[in-house]
Amino acid sequence: xxxxxxxxxxxxxxxxxxxxxxxxxxxxxxxxxxxxxxxxxxxxxxxxxxxxxxxxxxxxxxxxxxxxxxxxxxxxxxxxxxxxxxxxxxxxxxxxxxxxxxxxxxxxxxxxxxxxxxxxxxxxxxxxxxxxxxxxxxxxxxxxxxxxxxxxxxxxxxxxxxxxxxxxxxxxxxxxxxxxxxxxxxxxxxxxxxxxxxxxxxxxxxxxxxxxxxxxxxxxxxxxxxxxxxxxxxxxxxxxxxxxxxxxxxxxxxxxxxxxxxxxxxxxxxxxxxxxxxxxxxxxxxxxxxxxxxxxxxxxxxxxxxxxxxxxxxxxxxxxxxxxxxxxxxxxxxxxxxxxxxxxxxxxxxxxxxxxxxxxxxxxxxxxxxxxxxxxxxxxxxxxxxxxxxxxxxxxxxxxxxxxxxxxxxxxxxxxxxxxxxxxxxxxxxxxxxxxxxxxxxxxxxxxxxxxxxxxxxxxxxxxxxxxxxxxxxxxxxxxxxx
Amino acid sequence: xxxxxxxxxxxxxxxxxxxxxxxxxxxxxxxxxxxxxxxxxxxxxxxxxxxxxxxxxxxxxxxxxxxxxxxxxxxxxxxxxxxxxxxxxxxxxxxxxxxxxxxxxxxxxxxxxxxxxxxxxxxxxxxxxxxxxxxxxxxxxxxxxxxxxxxxxxxxxxxxxxxxxxxxxxxxxxxxxxxxxxxxxxxxxxxxxxxxxxxxxxxxxxxxxxxxxxxxxxxxxxxxxxxxxxxxxxxxxxxxxxxxxxxxxxxxxxxxxxxxxxxxxxxxxxxxxxxxxxxxxxxxxxxxxxxxxxxxxxxxxxxxxxxxxxxxxxxxxxxxxxxxxxxxxxxxxxxxxxxxxxxxxxxxxxxxxxxxxxxxxxxxxxxxxxxxxxxxxxxxxxxxxxxxxxxxxxxxxxxxxxxxxxxxxxxxxxxxxxxxxxxxxxxxxxxxxxxxxxxxxxxxxxxxxxxxxxxxxxxxxxxxxxxxxxxxxxxxxxxxxxx
Numbered sequence: 001x002x003x004x005x006x007x008x009x010x011x012x013x014x015x016x017x018x019x020x021x022x023x024x025x026x027x028x029x030x031x032x033x034x035x036x037x038x039x040x041x042x043x044x045x046x047x048x049x050x051x052x053x054x055x056x057x058x059x060x061x062x063x064x065x066x067x068x069x070x071x072x073x074x075x076x077x078x079x080x081x082x083x084x085x086x087x088x089x090x091x092x093x094x095x096x097x098x099x100x101x102x103x104x105x106x107x108x109x110x111x112x113x114x115x116x117x118x119x120x121x122x123x124x125x126x127x128x129x130x131x132x133x134x135x136x137x138x139x140x141x142x143x144x145x146x147x148x149x150x151x152x153x154x155x156x157x158x159x160x161x162x163x164x165x166x167x168x169x170x171x172x173x174x175x176x177x178x179x180x181x182x183x184x185x186x187x188x189x190x191x192x193x194x195x196x197x198x199x200x201x202x203x204x205x206x207x208x209x210x211x212x213x214x215x216x217x218x219x220x221x222x223x224x225x226x227x228x229x230x231x232x233x234x235x236x237x238x239x240x241x242x243x244x245x246x247x248x249x250x251x252x253x254x255x256x257x258x259x260x261x262x263x264x265x266x267x268x269x270x271x272x273x274x275x276x277x278x279x280x281x282x283x284x285x286x287x288x289x290x291x292x293x294x295x296x297x298x299x300x301x302x303x304x305x306x307x308x309x310x311x312x313x314x315x316x317x318x319x320x321x322x323x324x325x326x327x328x329x330x331x332x333x334x335x336x337x338x339x340x341x342x343x344x345x346x347x348x349x350x351x352x353x354x355x356x357x358x359x360x361x362x363x364x365x366x367x368x369x370x371x372x373x374x375x376x377x378x379x380x381x382x383x384x385x386x387x388x389x390x391x392x393x394x395x396x397x398x399x400x401x402x403x404x405x406x407x408x409x410x411x412x413x414x415x416x417x418x419x420x421x422x423x424x425x426x427x428x429x430x431x432x433x434x435x436x437x438x439x440x441x442x443x444x445x446x447x448x449x450x451x452x453x454x455x456x457x458x459x460x461x462x463x464x465x466x467x468x469x470x471x472x473x474x475x476x477x478x479x480x481x482x483x
Numbered sequence: 484x485x486x487x488x489x490x491x492x493x494x495x496x497x498x499x500x501x502x503x504x505x506x507x508x509x510x511x512x513x514x515x516x517x518x519x520x521x522x523x524x525x526x527x528x529x530x531x532x533x534x535x536x537x538x539x540x541x542x543x544x545x546x547x548x549x550x551x552x553x554x555x556x557x558x559x560x561x562x563x564x565x566x567x568x569x570x571x572x573x574x575x576x577x578x579x580x581x582x583x584x585x586x587x588x589x590x591x592x593x594x595x596x597x598x599x600x601x602x603x604x605x606x607x608x609x610x611x612x613x614x615x616x617x618x619x620x621x622x623x624x625x626x627x628x629x630x631x632x633x634x635x636x637x638x639x640x641x642x643x644x645x646x647x648x649x650x651x652x653x654x655x656x657x658x659x660x661x662x663x664x665x666x667x668x669x670x671x672x673x674x675x676x677x678x679x680x681x682x683x684x685x686x687x688x689x690x691x692x693x694x695x696x697x698x699x700x701x702x703x704x705x706x707x708x709x710x711x712x713x714x715x716x717x718x719x720x721x722x723x724x725x726x727x728x729x730x731x732x733x734x735x736x737x738x739x740x741x742x743x744x745x746x747x748x749x750x751x752x753x754x755x756x757x758x759x760x761x762x763x764x765x766x767x768x769x770x771x772x773x774x775x776x777x778x779x780x781x782x783x784x785x786x787x788x789x790x791x792x793x794x795x796x797x798x799x800x801x802x803x804x805x806x807x808x809x810x811x812x813x814x815x816x817x818x819x820x821x822x823x824x825x826x827x828x829x830x831x832x833x834x835x836x837x838x839x840x841x842x843x844x845x846x847x848x849x850x851x852x853x854x855x856x857x858x859x860x861x862x863x864x865x866x867x868x869x870x871x872x873x874x875x876x877x878x879x880x881x882x883x884x885x886x887x888x889x890x891x892x893x894x895x896x897x898x899x900x901x902x903x904x905x906x907x908x909x910x911x912x913x914x915x916x917x918x919x920x921x922x923x924x925x926x927x928x929x930x931x932x933x934x935x936x937x938x939x940x941x942x943x944x945x946x947x948x949x950x951x952x953x954x955x956x957x958x959x960x961x962x963x964x965x966x
Contacts, residue, residue, distance in 0.1 A: 028825075032800030033668040035824035083799050096800065099739075099773070100830040103685040104710060108833050116643060116836065137638040146629040155620040155813025160599060185516040190673065194839040201709075202586040222837055226684075227587060256582075290582070316566050317515025317579065330638025332844030341518035342511075347583045350591050353599070354705055356677040360843035361815030 009050050017052050021060040029069050029083050037097035040070060040078040105226045111431070111446055112220060118440045125470040128442025129461035130266060130327075130415050136386055136460070137330045138379050145369050153365035158358050161349045162188025162337075166368040170323075170337055173371060177298070178312030179321065181339045187349050190334040190359045192296050192324045193221065194352075199257075199292065199320065200227040202351040203344065208256035211249065211289075213241050215418075215447035215454070217266040218259055229256070233448065240265075240272030243283045250287050257290050263306040264297035264414025267447045267456035271412050274307035281313045296324040296336070299380050301413035302388040317341035325367055327415070328380055333363045387415070390459040394467055401475040405482070408457075415460040418444075424452045425481045433477055439470045492533050500535050504543040512552050512566050520580040523553060523561040588709045594914070594929055595703060601923045608953040611925025612944035613749065613810075613898055619869060619943070620813045621862050628852050636848035641841050644832045645671025645820075649851040653806075653820055656854060660781070661795030662804065664822045670832050673817040673842045675779050675807045676704065677835075682740075682775065682803065683710040685834040686827065691739035694732065694772075696724050698901075698930035698937070700749035701742055712739070716931065723748075723755030726766045733770050740773050746789040747780035747897025750930045750939035754895050757790035764796045779807040779819070782863050784896035785871040800824035808850055810898070811863055816846045870898070873942040877950055884958040888965070891940075898943040901927075907935045908964045916960055922953045 009020050028034040040046075043061070047054040061078065064070045071081045108116070118124055161167065167183035174181050189195045196218075204210075206228030212218045214233030224231060232253050235242050241260055249255060260280070262272035272280075284291050293310045311321035317340065324336035338348060352358065370376045391411060398408055398417070406421045427443045434441050444454025462470060492503055511517040523529075526544070530537040544561065547553045554564045591599070601607055644650065650666035657664050672678045679701075687693075689711030695701045697716030707714060715736050718725050724743055732738060743763070745755035755763075767774050776793045794804035800823065807819035821831060835841065853859045874894060881891055881900070889904045910926045917924050927937025938957075945953060 028665070030798070031663045032798055033665060033825050035800035035826065038824070038826050095771070096773070096824050096827050099686040100826050102688045103683075103830075103834075104689070105684040105834045105837065107830075108837055113833070120642065131640065134637070134639050139635055139638050142638060143629075143635060146626075152622055152626065154617070155622050155625060155815045156614065156617055157814050159603065180514045182511075182516060190839045190843070193837075197838050200586075201588040203582040205585045206587070208585075226837070288578070290579070315513070315515060317518035326840075330844075331640050331840065332636075332638045334839065334841070334843045341521070341579050342516050343518065343521050343583050344579050347586075347590075350596070351586075351588045354588065354591055354676075354709070355680050356673045356817065356839075357809075357814065358817070360673070360817045360846040361813075362846050362849060363843040366845060 009052070017050075018056045018059040018063075021046075021050060021052070021057065022063045025060065025064060026067070026069065029064075029080050032083065034080050035096045036080050036083060037095055038080045039076070040080065042077065106222045108222065109220070109446070111428075111443065114431075114435075115440065115442065115446075118435060124435075124438050124440050125466045126440045126461045127467070127470050127474065128440065128456045128458050130442075130456075130458055131331050131461060132327070132383070133461045133463065135463075136383060137332075138375075139330075141375060141379065142330075142366065142370075145366070145373065145375060154361050156361065158188075158361045158364060160353050160358070161186065161345065162359060163361065163364040163368060166364050166371075167337075169368055169371045174323075174339065178308045179339065181321075185339060185342050185345050187338045187345050187352065188359055188364060189336045189338060189352065190356070191326050191331070191336045192294060192322050193223065195322045195336055195338045196221070196223045196259075196292075198338070198348045198351050198355075200224050200229065201355075202347050204229055204256055207254065209253040211246070211253075211255055211258040213260060213265060213268075215267055215444065215451070216259070217261065217294075217447065219448060220446045234258075236265075236268070236270065238270075239276040240270060241276070241280060243276070243279050246283050246289065247287045250289055255289060257292055258284060259292045259294065260310070261294045261297070262310060263295055264300060264411060264416070266297070266414075267416050267442070267444075267454075268418040269409055269411030269414055269416040270418075271306055277307055277310055278313060281310055281318065285316070285318055291319045293319050293321045295321060296327050297414040298323070299328055300384060300387060300415070302384060302391070303412065306413065311339065317344075320344065325370075328383065329367070329370060329376065333367060335359060335363050335367045384413075387413075387460060390464070390467070391417075393464055394457065394459040394471070397468055397471045401472055402478075405475060405478050415458045417457040417459070419455045419457050421453050421455070421478060421482075423482045425478065427452050427455075430477060430481055433481075434474060437473060437477075439473060441474070492535070500533075501539045501542040501546075504529075504533060504535070504540065505546045508543065508547060509550070509552065512547075512563050515566065517563050518579045519563050519566060520578055521563045522559070523563065525560065589705045591705065592703070592929070594911075594926065597914075597918075598923065598925065598929075601918060607918075607921050607923050608949045609923045609941075609944045610950070610953050610957065611923065611939045611941050613925075613939075613941055614814050614944060615810070615866070616944045616946065618946075619866060620815075621858075622813075624858060624862065625813075625849060625853075628849070628856065628858060637844050639844065641671075641844045641847060643836050643841070644669065644828065645842060646844065646847040646851060649847050649854075650820075652851055652854045657806075657822065661791045662822065664804075668822060668825050668828050670821045670828050670835065671842050671847060672819045672821060672835065673839070674809050674814070674819045675777060675805050676706065678805045678819055678821045679704070679706045679742075679775075681821070681831045681834050681838075683707050683712065684838075685830050687712055687739055690737065692736040694729070694738055694741040696743060696748060696751075698750055698927065698934070699742070700744065700777075700930065702931060703929045717741075719751070719753065721753075722759040723753060724759070724763060726759070726763050729766050729772065730770045733772055738772060740775055741767060742775045742777065743793070744777045744780070745793060746778060747783060747894060747899070749780070749897075750899050750925070750927075750937075751901040752892055752894030752897055752899040753901075754789055760790055760793055761796060764793050764801065768799070768801055774802045776802050776804045778804060779810050780897040781806070782811055783867060783870060783898070785867060785874070786895065789896065794822060800827075803827065808853075811866065812850070812853060812859065816850060818842060818846050818850045867896075870896075870943060873947070873950070874900075876947055877940065877942040877954070880951055880954045884955055885961075888958060888961050898941045900940040900942070902938045902940050904936050904938070904961060904965075906965045908961065910935050910938075913960060913964055916964075917957065920956060920960075922956060924957070 043057045046057045072078045167186045209230045209232050311319040320340040442456040444451035526540045529540045555561045650669045692713045794802040803823040925939040927934035
């Protein structure tokens, strides 16, 4: 609620600090930004935020209480109870807080909220973040592209399925992966998460079940659960998702779809083998179980490209295929794509039009230029080499400091190492302790419920220096908590 | 389904036309793009699309039927019944069509789908389209901006509420309208429609009711209905929405929110008077009925700026205020904003993060540069003058050709004239007849159910030549149908 970016105390001012704080909060309340019922942050947090003594905060809040603007309520903290208008009149304002608690959408799970919050601190060492480090994002190249290109971009709406020029280029791009898709069976979306949201709103009944790997990225978001669907985890072995029981599970659990990340799985970094892919497609054909194939990491291989995507094996429109520029060129573009049977793409396109009228045409233009100019191929080669080097660096640190504490896989692409700690430890405590020291972790329980043994490590975000420092300290923290 | 953009017949080829069509459709079926259950377009439509005789189509479809790939079913048209894989195996593929019929989201209403489809024809005269003509969009200026600016943009995710730099600039921009909003009470969204979707997912219960003007833009989208809410129309007079019965309606209909477009209302072009604004805010305060103020047209005034927004009158966080760049700089940017009490903005921001991880940072960068460089002010002045000239031109045509047929308002800003035809006529027939002659209309029943008397005219899209030609022909069509 109090963004340091927005306002800071003027410590050289004549106005006392408590008065500055009083005036700041008062203005927030008076203009309705902190509406009635809003909870004021705890005194301790305020003191930390403004870097003042707690007594200064106590003084400022005391003034506000005397004004009748806020009130301490037992068990509820300090709440805004009045503002300009309500002090003058007798009817209370609308209770926004009851609205905030309404709505079909569930709030993000707590630990994700904590992670999102911690990520706003630029000094924190992020050992689990699943996005390319800012230094790996090709902002300069992108700027160069905008400066050199003479082709005009459009500021109007694009076609309902997205820019036809971009879809034609993607059709070519997908051909190289063995996927035959004409532009009309491709929908441009604002990233992979939106693809999932459109599927949940457009193709599924409440009460149906989505199968997914255990663990899975999908457990960290609420996109299907908020639409009234259930998630059901399928175990994996070293080749990927186990297919033996899929048919039985489908019948038992009203299975509607299977969601899988065959290449450089999030969070385990696993690569599904070629045989398992064929097996999975065959089982799903037999069981008439459609597949969502999430291939956002597919281009990030190190030594050899992954086996053909499921979509390339699929010859009957069983697979909805998802790709994205978020993990390769930059998440800020917010451009991804869904490929599938035309009636499905038509339906998803209609819903996309109803939710946001399409994706940014500026971003679509940029991605099209990126693909057609050869910049993409050039850039992705560089990223592969960088990531491989970072993986090797990280594995070396693990070998040196985690040998007795944990085991791990060596990923052949993507961002992630799934660290399995030998002893069960209180993961929440580890998370809090590390955070306190400026190290942000992605605990396993984000990806599989009640997990107490895993961490998702990523070598794509933190600098090499940070990786080293953070991982060594992490090994010590794990040691302490294992005792 | 058959985009002319995607494939055309090669009329100079040695391969007979029917064979080309046969091979094209066969490949669509074989690679799963036209999955089993997909309906093949009618013979007449195919003949028109490919510009061949119907007999050529009959021949090609006959071959596909003989192959066992398609089948004519009484009352269902021609359906894909087999493909490569299903011809080889005995189990049928998943029935995607049953999935397409599932999902909580309703399809777009038919006439909107028809309009969207007709809009893909670049030759059509669009008399009702609510977006700036491509020639009014500042694509060149935008390109210039990208080429001249040396400030770097980020390709990473922006902050959860959107780029802080952009929110600071918006805070300044809003101040000029009398709205006090700090960056933390502003959320960047991908356009106004997404703002409404976030509100429907985040703040409302199923079964609650949204009040709105009669007629209203909101009737043309499904965003609240798909989330299980009802819409209830409130009549307007020449000063705007009537407020007398709001309290009673709220109690009778489980009213949760009021949605209004006070400035240059869509579709009527009406401007709510200053007195009515004050009255509305007071009534809603009294009734504790929160307001969504849609102000996407607010900057598009001709002679004088509109009265202060409701949000500027509101001193207790009653109003959620929406703005956008779509109607002024370009819809392709997909950038809008919501301003409101912080707990509400925090909640909507959390849902936004869960649905698409934020808006394009490229678009956010562009809007920020546009605002900070003074380009926006310069551009909006030009657009105001252009629109005013187009309004005058259109009113002159109406005076010359519609005097005996209809009445209308003279808008003081925005895009729209609400044409009231004196006699009730079969509007659907008028729509179809006009479309047949290459003129696209936005009939009143898009904005108010069962309306048979109104058209939303807009002077922002078609060229002056098109406006003249289209409107004169429209007057003749209305005359014919009024007989």
